[in-house]
Amino acid sequence: MARVMYRDAVRDTIFKEMQRDENVVVLGEDVVGGMGTAGGPEAIGGIWSTSGGFYEAFGPDRVIDTPISESAIVGAAGGLALSGKRPIAELMFADFIGVCLDQIWNQIAKFRYMFGGKTKCPAIIRCIYGAGYNAAAQHSQAPTGILTSMPGLKVVVPSTPADVAGLLRQAIRDDDPVIFMEHKALYGLKGEVPDDDDYTIPFGHARLCRAGEDVTILASGMMVGMAEKAADKLAEDGVGADVIDLRTTSPLDEEAILDSVEVTGRVVVVDEAPPRCSLATDLCALVAEKAFASLKAPPVAVTPPHTPVPFARELEGAYLPNPDKIEAAVRKVLAYNS
Amino acid sequence: MQLSRDDLLQAYRRMKIIREFEERLHEEIQTGEIAGFTHLYCGQEAVAVGVCENLTDDDKLVSTHRGHGHCLAKGCDVSGMMKEIWGSREGLCKGKGGSMHIADVDKGMLGANGIVGAGAPIMVGAALAAKLNGKGNVAVSFSGDGACNQGTTFEAMNMAVVTKAPAIFVFENNHYSEHTGVEYAVGTEKDIASRAEAFGMKVARADGTDFFAVHDTMREILEYVRAGNGPAAIEFDTERFFGHFEGDPQRYRGKGELDRIREERDCLKKFRESVTGAKLLEGADLDKVDEEVLAQIEQAVQDARSAARPTAEDVLEDVYISY
Numbered sequence: 001m002a003r004v005m006y007r008d009a010v011r012d013t014i015f016k017e018m019q020r021d022e023n024v025v026v027l028g029e030d031v032v033g034g035m036g037t038a039g040g041p042e043a044i045g046g047i048w049s050t051s052g053g054f055y056e057a058f059g060p061d062r063v064i065d066t067p068i069s070e071s072a073i074v075g076a077a078g079g080l081a082l083s084g085k086r087p088i089a090e091l092m093f094a095d096f097i098g099v100c101l102d103q104i105w106n107q108i109a110k111f112r113y114m115f116g117g118k119t120k121c122p123a124i125i126r127c128i129y130g131a132g133y134n135a136a137a138q139h140s141q142a143p144t145g146i147l148t149s150m151p152g153l154k155v156v157v158p159s160t161p162a163d164v165a166g167l168l169r170q171a172i173r174d175d176d177p178v179i180f181m182e183h184k185a186l187y188g189l190k191g192e193v194p195d196d197d198d199y200t201i202p203f204g205h206a207r208l209c210r211a212g213e214d215v216t217i218l219a220s221g222m223m224v225g226m227a228e229k230a231a232d233k234l235a236e237d238g239v240g241a242d243v244i245d246l247r248t249t250s251p252l253d254e255e256a257i258l259d260s261v262e263v264t265g266r267v268v269v270v271d272e273a274p275p276r277c278s279l280a281t282d283l284c285a286l287v288a289e290k291a292f293a294s295l296k297a298p299p300v301a302v303t304p305p306h307t308p309v310p311f312a313r314e315l316e317g318a319y320l321p322n323p324d325k326i327e328a329a330v331r332k333v334l335a336y337n338s
Numbered sequence: 339m340q341l342s343r344d345d346l347l348q349a350y351r352r353m354k355i356i357r358e359f360e361e362r363l364h365e366e367i368q369t370g371e372i373a374g375f376t377h378l379y380c381g382q383e384a385v386a387v388g389v390c391e392n393l394t395d396d397d398k399l400v401s402t403h404r405g406h407g408h409c410l411a412k413g414c415d416v417s418g419m420m421k422e423i424w425g426s427r428e429g430l431c432k433g434k435g436g437s438m439h440i441a442d443v444d445k446g447m448l449g450a451n452g453i454v455g456a457g458a459p460i461m462v463g464a465a466l467a468a469k470l471n472g473k474g475n476v477a478v479s480f481s482g483d484g485a486c487n488q489g490t491t492f493e494a495m496n497m498a499v500v501t502k503a504p505a506i507f508v509f510e511n512n513h514y515s516e517h518t519g520v521e522y523a524v525g526t527e528k529d530i531a532s533r534a535e536a537f538g539m540k541v542a543r544a545d546g547t548d549f550f551a552v553h554d555t556m557r558e559i560l561e562y563v564r565a566g567n568g569p570a571a572i573e574f575d576t577e578r579f580f581g582h583f584e585g586d587p588q589r590y591r592g593k594g595e596l597d598r599i600r601e602e603r604d605c606l607k608k609f610r611e612s613v614t615g616a617k618l619l620e621g622a623d624l625d626k627v628d629e630e631v632l633a634q635i636e637q638a639v640q641d642a643r644s645a646a647r648p649t650a651e652d653v654l655e656d657v658y659i660s661y
Binding site for chain 1: 398400429430431432433434435439441442443448449451452453456458459460461462463464465466467468469470477489490493494496497500501655656657658659661
C-alpha cells in the first residue's frame, strides 16, 4: 500500500497499463500540453496533471495531443477501438459531452449491439466533472445520470484513490465503452492504493463505506465523502447508517442496495445532479419498485435544486448537497410516522 | 494504369452487383416486405468500386446512411447484407442494424452510419490506429455533399492534418443533400475539395461516373497517403438515380433530369462503352456477368425471404448490461 493522491492514481494506473499493453492509447486536448509552443511538448503535461511524462515515455502516436475538437476526439476513440486499440480519451470537462454527444450516444455506445455483437469497442471516455471550484454553469456539472441512461455505456464513478486504480484498470481491460467520471474536487484526495499492478475492481459491485441498521445512504463520487461525514455525525447520536458507494452506476449493484434497504427500511439518495429524471429519482424508483414491503418511510433525495450550477461561493455552496443536508434528510426519514 | 482482364471483370461485377442489389430493393420496398428507412446508392457505383478496388481488408472504411454500395464494394457478403436488410437473425448484424448500420469489421468495414457527418471522426481514429501499426494501411471515409457541411467533418479533417493520419476523405457530390441542392447548401465558392485543401491536405477531383477516372485518382492519392504524407481528400462528381430515401417523391428534380442522368451519366453504361470500345472486353463477357449477377441477387432475395426471423429473446443478446 502506498498513500497517493486521486489524480496520481489516475496517472499511475494509465501509465502502467500503457507499459503493459501497447494497444493502450491516450488522446485529448492538452494531454501533452505545450505542443506548437516555445515551451515545447510536456510544457504542461496534462491540464489536470494526469498525463505527465506520457509523451516522453510513449511518443506522439500513443499520446495524441488533439485540437479542441471533442467530436473528433470521441469519434477517433471509437475508430481506434474498432481497429483493435484501447483508447483513453479525455474530456477536459464532462460538461463538453454537449459538444460530442452524438459520438458517445449514437456511435460508441451502440456499435456492439447495432453490429450484431461482432465488434468490441474498448474505448474509455474520461470525464472530469463536478462542482466545488466555482467554475460556474458550464464547467461544474455532474452528467453521470444522463450518461447512465444510455444503453451501451458502462459508467464508473470512483470516490477514492484506491477505487480510481482498481476501477480504471478494470475499465482499460474491459472490451466495452466506459465513461470514467473523475471528480475534479477529489483530485487532491489522498488514500491508500494497493501496490499490485493487476489490482482491479469488478464493475457492478458497490462498496459499503459505513455499516448501520437504521438508514441506507446511497452516494457516488464526491457525494460519498459527504455521506460518510453525515453518517459519522449521526453515529454520535446512536443512529446507524449503511453508506453505500455505488462505484458504478451502470452496471448498478441492485443487490447491495436492496439487501441494505431490506434491513434498514429507510433510504436517503445523494446525487450531485439536478433532481428531475436523474440518478436520484432512478434510485428512489428502484427501492419503491423492488423493496416496497421493506420501506418504513418514503425515500428522500438530497440533490441540488433544478437550476444551472451558480458561480459565487455562497451560491455554489447553497446549491451543492453537503453533510448537514444529508443529516437533515436522514432525520426526516427517521421521523416519518414516529 | 492498365487493368488486367480479370480486374476489369471484377470491377464490372462489383458495380453490377451494387446496381442490381439496389434496383431490386427499390422494387421489393414497394411491396412493404422490408421495414424501415432505405437509401439507395444506384448511380454512384463507380465511386465505391473505383475506390475500394484499391484497398485491402486491412484498410478501414467508414460509410454513410447510403452505404450499401460501400459495403458491397468493400467485400461484405451479398446474401448476408440482403438478410440484414430483411431483418433476419442470419443477417450480417443479426437484424439489429438494418440498412443504415451494416458493418463487417473483418472486411475493414467499420459501419454504415445513420448520422450524417458522424463517420469522418471515426475514420480518423481508424487511420491513427493504422499509423500506430506502421504497416502502411489507410482509412477511408465516404461523405456526401450533405456531410461536408457538418462540423464533425471539419474537426476530423483538421485533426487528420494535425496528426498526419493516413486518412482519405472521399466526398461524393451527388448534388443533393436530402432534398436540397448543393448550390444552395455548400457555401464555398469553388467546391468541396477546396474546403479540404484549405485544411491543408492534398486534394484531387474526378468524374465519379467514370470508373477509370475514380480508380486512377484513388490509386494516386492512396500511394501518397500510404507513403506517410498525411491525409488527402478526393471529390467525385456523381449522380443519385433514386431519391434521398425510398418513397421520396423527388419533386425537387428538374424536368427530364432522371432520364438524362440515366442516359448520359450512367457509370455502368460508360464502363461498358469504354471497355468494349477499346476492345479490352467483349460485350458477351459483360452480358455473362449481368446474367450471373441477376441470378445471384435473385438467390439472395429468396434466401433473405426464407431466413430465420429474430425472436423476442434476441433483443437481449449482445447486451453487456441488462436491467
